[in-house]
Amino acid sequence: MKSPEHIPSEPIRVRIAPSPTGTIHLGLARTTLYNWAFAKRHGGKLILRVEDTDRARSTAESEHAILEGLHWLGTDWDEGPVVGGPHAPYHQSERVQEHLAVARRLLESGDAYRCFCTKERLDDLRQEQEAKKETPRYDRLCSQLASDQSAARAVDEPFTLRFRVPEGQTAVDDLVRGRVEFQNAEIDDWVMVRQGGQPTYNFVVVCDDAAMEISHVFRGEEHLVNTPKQILVYRALGLEPPAFGHLPLMLGQDGRKLSKRHGAVSLSKYIAEGYSRDALVNFLCRQGWALDGETEIFSVEQFIASFDPGDVSRAGAVFDFDKLRWMSGEYIHAESPDELALHCAPHMTAAGLMTAEELVQRGDWYREALCLGQERVRLYSEMPGVLGFLFAADASLEYDAKAEKNARKHSERVAELSAYHEHLHPMIELGVDAEVLRDDAKAWVAERNLKFPQLFQPLRCALTGAAGGPDLFSVMALLGPEASLARLAAGIERLA
């Protein structure tokens, strides 16, 4: 929905409120990016609040993983865990007393009431309603209780606190979707505080957003139907609700909300698989938003400079892995040798090709090798596969079937290889400039009236064992004279 840009005069305060029950999810990553960009663009603040009230599922490890994931994305927060801030604490579990105080206010004002119904009665009610094909909802039995009666029963009976949904209708002026109206009659008198005094999500989210003076709430579309409940709480509290913007869902290949079922939803998986971070960020921004109709590759700075919630699309976005891979390649192909060296390092060591020490000691060689692989990979993790041949034992280099087939196509392969070996030997030992070797080889081939493949295919097989790959003379330069000659000699025998 495109509208005149909505830039409120109040201080912009947005938030992300992950619950630490797993690793950082792609959906959270994108929501964070959008919130972060909005705050940055308007000079506002991003608040990180950990919604750890589900004590059974929340873990410290998960929280740590999420914070780490947010850092990896390049996002940061102005208030929250680690950095602190004026609205501490930023862990929801530590705010319960505050929540309960608000609940008491609502009880006193009559906007909430005690419900003494037992689980059994509620279950029966639900079954009955389901049997009649009605939408299950509380029948408001306890809403009729007089306050003195309610207070009296509260002494020795367990109860929940329900929100008293008023008559009428509630509209959400959504920054992404426009006005969405709900009939209050459709909204259940939902439980705000459980038996035992644990406040529930729809209630605490309002308490905390209000307490933290959140001005805009950007979150996934799955929250849209919760919004009227929350708006009603703000009203009951005499507060102005924040502006809401519900982002389209990210979908799996099957068109359903992206979830664990689809496999890779955790950011850490993409990190491990070697995607370019900037590409992933770029891609996530593109899920539901476009800079213009043309530009696919753009920086976070560009994103921040032009992000407007009104431009966000309303339809869900299917996650296209192919396009992400392509984008990752675009970023990797544009990297400097130093950036590449840094990003490929973990994959090189994990593959056992080079140790961390060697990476430093042979830094120049390593960078040159990476340059040969650069345009051939789309993920950092593909680099070991592309450069692996450089590290093989010369005599037992593995020949790819296609490479060998290409080499054996040429009946004079052994003769030409031998002749070239003889020709190359004195030269290569004098110096290994790829440029010189290349020009020389081409001249040599021309002199002997050969076609390029007649020499190059067997040579490629002998040197790299692969049917394709980087320029052969750059490869020789990297291999050095000794290994180059050794591989050539081995090839002469092996291709006989």
Added chain:
RNA sequence: GGCCCCAUCGUCUAGUUAGGCCUAGGACACCAGGUUUUCAUCCUGGCGACUGGGGUUCAAAUCCCCAUGGGGUCACCA
């Protein structure tokens, strides 16, 4: 099923707010050529969409209605 959201190439999207510039643009993927010592990169071209039906209008992908389809959500989870 109730409520809510959504609907442009297979996918991501531009165009929809202020109807004509749209014989609908870009990108991924795919296909075909070209460049290259090969692979990759790169370049060129091709394929390919306004869900359907009614309106409104001189004019609709754009506005309205209905239908259809897809999704979300219906907890003492967040």
